[in-house]
Amino acid sequence: MISFNLLILVSLGYVVFLFLVAFWAERRAARGRSGWLRSSTIYTLSLSIYCTAWTFYGAVGYAARSGLEFLTIYLGPTLVMIGWWWLLRKLVRIGRSQRVTSIADLISSRFGKSTALGGMVTVLAIVGTTPYIALQLQSVTQSIGVFALGSGVGSGGGWQAGDFNGAAMWVAIGLAVFTILFGTRNLDANERHHGIVLAIAVEAAVKLVALLAVGIFVVWGVAGGLGPTLALIDASDLAQWRPEPSRWVGLIFVSGAAFLCLPRMFQVLVVENSDERHLSTAGWAFPAYLLLMSLFVVPIAVVGLDMMPAGANPDLFVLTLPLTQGQNGLAILAFLGGFSSATSMVIVATLALATMVSNHIVVPSWLNSRTPGAVVSGDVRDVVVISRRVSIAVIMALGYIYYRLSGGGAALAAIGLVSFAGVIQVLPAMVGGVTWRGANRLGAGAGLVVGFTVWGWTQFLPSFGVDAVISRAVFEAGPWGIHWLRPQALFGIEGMDPLVHAVFWSMFLNTGAFVVVSILTFPNPLERLQGAQFVNVFDYSTGARAWSQSAAQAEDLLVMAQRIIGGAEAQQLFQAEARGQGKAGFLPDVTPEFIGRLERDLSGSVGAATAHAMIGQLTEGQMVSVDDLIAVADETAQIMEYSNRLEAKSAEQDRTARALREANEKLTALSIQKDAFLSQISHELRTPMTSIRSFSDILRDGEIEDDARKRFAGIIHDETNRLTRLLDDLLDLGVLESGQVQLNMGESPLSDVLDRAIMATGVDPSALRITRRPANEAVTVQTDLERLTQVFINLITNAAKYATAAAPELRIIVRQLDGRVMIDFVDNGPGIPPESQSMIFEKFSRLEDEGKAGGAGLGLAICRQIMGNLGGQVDYLPAQGGAAFRVSLPRRMDVAAQ
Amino acid sequence: MGRRVLLIEDEPNIIEAISYLLSRDGWTVHTHSDGETAMDKVRQGLPELIILDVMLPGRSGYDILRDLRADPATADVPVMMLTARGQARDREMAQSLGVTQFMTKPFSNADVLESVRALAAS
DSSP states (O other): OOOHHHHHHHHHHHHHHHHHHHHHHHHHHHTTOOTGGGSHHHHHHHHGGGSOHHHHTHHHHHHHHHGGGGHHHHHHHHHHHHHTHHHHHHHHHHHHHHTOOSHHHHHHHHTTSOHHHHHHHHHHHHHHHHHHHHHHHHHHHHHHHHHHHHHTOSGGGSOOHHHHHHHHHHHHHHHHHHHHHHHSSSOOTTOOOHHHHHHHHHHHHHHHHHHHHHHHIIIIIISOSHHHHHHHHHHSGGGGOOOOHHHHHHHHHHHHHHHHHSHHHHIIIIITOOOTTHHHHHHHHHHHHHHHHHHTHHHHHHHHHHHSOTTOOGGGHHHHHHHHTTOHHHHHHHHHHHHHHHHHHHHHHHHHHHHHHIIIIIHHHHHHHSOTTOOOHHHHHHHHHHHHHHHHHHHHHHHHHHHHHHTTSGGGGGHHHHHHHHHGGGHHHHHHHHHOTTOOHHHHHHHHHHHHHHHIIIIITGGGOBTTTBOHHHHHHOGGGOGGGOTTSGGGOOSSOHHHHHHHHHHHHHHHHHHHHHHHSOOOHHHHHHHHHHHTHHHHSOOSOOOOHHHHHHHHHHHHHHHHHOHHHHHHHHHHHHHHTTOSSSOOOOOHHHHHHHHHHHHHHHOHHHHHHHHHHHHTOOOOOHHHHHHHHHHHHHHHHHHHHHHHHHHHHHHHHHHHHHHHHHHHHHHHHHHHHHHHHHHHHHHHHHHHHHHHHHHHHOOOOHHHHHHHHHHHHHHHHHHHHHHHHHHHHHHHHHTOOOOOEEEEEHHHHHHHHHHHHTOOTTTOEEEEOGGGGGOEEEEEHHHHHHHHHHHHHHHHHTOOSSSOEEEEEEEEETTEEEEEEEESSOOOOHHHHTTTTSTTOOOSOHHHHOSOSOHHHHHHHHHHHTTOEEEEOOSBSBOEEEEEEESBOOGGGO | OOEEEEEEOOOHHHHHHHHHHHHHTTEEEEEEOOSTTHHHHHHHSOOSEEEEESSOSSSOHHHHHHHHHHSTTTTTSOEEEEESOOOHHHHHHHHHTTOSEEEESSOOHHHHHHHHHHHHHO
């Protein structure tokens, strides 16, 4: 017999070995050398967590009790792997493209990120899995108990209940520690766990080797070869056993569906899958594994029944047969096989459930309890890690408590199938979700609730036994006497096998509710979008490319960052990060810390919501939620408003700049005008002064005849007058231009004004004949008469100056129109050439023969200024034969308007 | 007969003053008061010296000076410019065009005589 202490030592050693394996794998993966860890062999072996202790020990017991029916448990997954390969491939593709983290996440994402559905599936999974964890704890403690019994440990030569419970508790604690250590080490965005996967692959190999070893020993070592074994089988009750078709179909369906729906199976099948192509290997390798696992079940069962004393527990034949034969080493191997089966299942199941609990129950509630809109990248991480660790402990505790409550008895044995039937209620929503675009959230919810309820009523509650939860009366007459609601004869259909009955009705009503409600209701936009992405996943995603995660992702992030914050800055940021991580090159590992930092950096440029959505898209492949979109839209609107304001501002600045430029041009032009004006004045002043100086020099010199002296003195006199006139004109113009003219209002007939002007000019009628029409000039004007006279003088003088005709003539024509008086001065001189007409009213715009004009060219400029001050104007009338000016003014000037 | 000087100027009183001044000094003074036809007048009979006003009707003194210097026949004739616009840039303009002597109005008769004599001697 084996010493109990040795067994404990071996177990501990094995556990330490698993720790090391897992630790080594994590280290390797962290260094980026995960290739070998992610081979199709490891993938296939990891699928073997389907084979739990229930399969390892229980299959023999099942065979011993119910014959070949145990095969259905293997046939279901085999058929799924072979026949439903398309569905698996689709699930894996969706899992990859949507970065699905669990089956609850799959359902939730598909139906518009529904928190309610995710939570529902999580609860369903916990209810369905907890008994199963309890079952594993039971099998481990039972197997330890077998050795304890044999080596006489414990009081009275065998284990008491307390010892069992203690062992179960220590096993549970150990498993919880292992799962927490390797399941929550890092929050890999893809929820992949290299260490755990390698550990369960090793365990898969151990359990297969153990079972095969026991089988070979039993057939060749105990029964004496293949022939005798077959003879033994023929002689046993198993040969008499006849399969019941409905139960076979039902069981194959349940196990196949469970293979897809169990949280732990989804974890290894989809979440931990690193390459779609591994599926095709697993497609034949996993059925082969199952075949090997089932190969010796019947021989062990038959030989066990034959060899072991009556009443021996067939569930422990795998262990007890070698023990009774004295094969201690083999027995320990078998123990390790069973231990492996139990622990690998518990670890993965706990991990998958903890992920679901934290992602679909804890985090959503936590987020809801916070003020909406807060950016939470850093905090969420802590919340997720802590909630996941606590969840692992709690789920393990639930399993332990369930084990204690159920008393660890035979009731547990039946719980496997009940769990299966509960978990597969997810199947319609899952299969419908990925194949039917019409499926929607309400339909999925209805199906889940109906299926879960029916399962609970027809299978889960009755499984505790008659009168345990449901009374015998209800079993026989239905609740409140409603006959058709009897738990095992729904709608009055009796005589079905209870399992088949429960599975049939729950699945039928579940699917029915799912389909009918989906048809009758409408999905929201996000559901439509997600529906299309899930159902047509092969159109939306790329082919069977392996997830060469970190490099590709880092590159994607770099490309995005470059677009947002600019090439140089982005590369600097990435390079600095890579240096910080001790890596050569410029692509760092995509760690959560780096993602957080990047998000903060990007949010400076595009806003927090946009940065979050963009990074989420790249790192977790999460669909952008409607909330995200709204936040992004808000942000964009703000940015646009800001840029509009900037644009408006810059338009304003443009206008201001233009105004300034125009003002500057005006000033420049004015300054040029001023220069030209000063230059003109200088010229106009210097010219007479030149004559004055020159002639006064000559006079001073003496020696000059009298005639000449008189003549030169005359010139000096004239030029002095010219200077005085010029200064007067300039001053006058300055006053007129400044607008501060003191008007001297008076009233007089226009004819008098003209008379005075003509007289003032002193024009000789022989030099210029002036024709007038006195009748028209009878109009009385009220204005500044002196100023008006000044204008008239100017015009008449001009006509006299330029009169080159043989008989020079000036016609003065007066007209009245609408309270205004117009006085035209038309001569028969050469007129003003058209090109000069526009500038004759400018200062110093003298016509060329200035000697004749004798003025400084200010006359018309002064006229125009005077008429402006009198509320009238003076214009040149072209094409009148000679020069023609029109003076027009109001007959009575409105002084108030000045 | 005396030496010939051509005075191109449009202000009658200034023409009279300069003519009187130079005639008394023994010069034969030809006068012309139109810018447009000034070059023709020069070519009719090359003077020993040209006195040129800037602001002339028809064509400015600068243009006439440019033409004078561009024509080999007239390029060497000394030109004395008289202008009422005595700003620095007018002087620079005249010098860049190759003026021989630049003088602003009003001028002293002594200065004019002295310059004319100096130019004629050179």
